[in-house]
Amino acid sequence: MFLKPRMGSGSLPGAVRLNTPSQSHFLRPDARASPPKPGESSNSAIPVRQILHLIDHLVYKQKMSSTDAPTPGRRRGRPRKPPGDQTARQELIRTGLEYLTERGYCAVAVDEILRAAGVPKGSFYYHFDSKEDFGGALIGAYNEFFSSKLRTWFQRADLSPLDRLRGFISDAEKGMEKHAFRRGCLVGNLGQEMAALPPGFRSLLSSALSDWQHLTEACLLEAQNQGEIGKHHKPDALAAFFWIGWEGAVLRAKLEQSPDPLRQFAAGFFALTSN
Template structure:
């Protein structure tokens, strides 16, 4: 879903002197922080706005409602995560398996940095899909498919003898296992579930 920026937006414009682009980005960044820790349904706009000192009227200058805001947050997170994934998987200074492990170690460090309070935004939203707008479901499916494609492309290098259909299945399996492992890390307060998952995944690739 795209906002028609040519239409007049309701709500108070931001106070003069504040960069409107930065304000919108700050709002979305605050949304990522709250959604990854508390989820979409449990994150009130007041909490999100207080974090960046933006009045509610100005929020509606940028976003028609919380649903549209949620879509913008998902897009923002997807862009960030996709760049991170590419930075590891396309690093030709490392062997193919080490590229995947480099991504894993980076993710583990991020989870530990936030004391296991935050996980993957997409994984978190998947867990509350029953209460999310249909537009969020559609967006999450598209995002997950794009991530699967990145892993599938990497498996071309990591498992060159695998058939295309098998690579697609292994890529889908990676994210199913990954999201479960990240969620379990939050529960047990250790990254051991990720280690367990990736070790067995790599063993599977070698069979």
């Protein structure tokens, strides 16, 4: 039944006409629902409240019937993931780290990364809202990777604490040499560009350096407890000094395409900490 409230010609003030396939009723807001009296026409007034209730009931039934019915051709169960969901994201992160550790943030366009990764632009914007969002994800991924590398070295029980640090330095030198010293530290690279970067990157970069510094501090504290470092040293200050100097050494090694800056800094640091 289709319900169409409207004003009819000659209708009573405040009344609403209800059109149905068979008949019309005049509805007055102040009318009460009651069965027609003997001799009265069935065209008597019906309360608007009752009609509105009927409309709500019909709408509800229509809504329930449409939601209960299965969509043709649609499989039940979990919704299908977008094509290349995790694979595409991982490839974008991997390629982004390669490009940004070598060239920085400002010099790299999103389209370059998409071409190198073989990922369509639609997939990029499925995973990331913007280049800024992508850059933040890269900083987070790099911090996670680098923190894991530090833990791997600093937790080696077969080495003394300072030898663990030496091992990390040697491994980092080999990593730079593998790429002909074209790639540096992502955090150090972006730190050099900070004036041109989104403001939110500052806290992400500082947080990454703080994480690495705390891990190094724990290693140096253990070295002090084992007598490798003098008691007059403060492990937290030494850790801060190490990362300030190490980031500068990595930048210089990339500039000169040589391991010498890394080795010179390492030699100076261990001379400082020795008894």
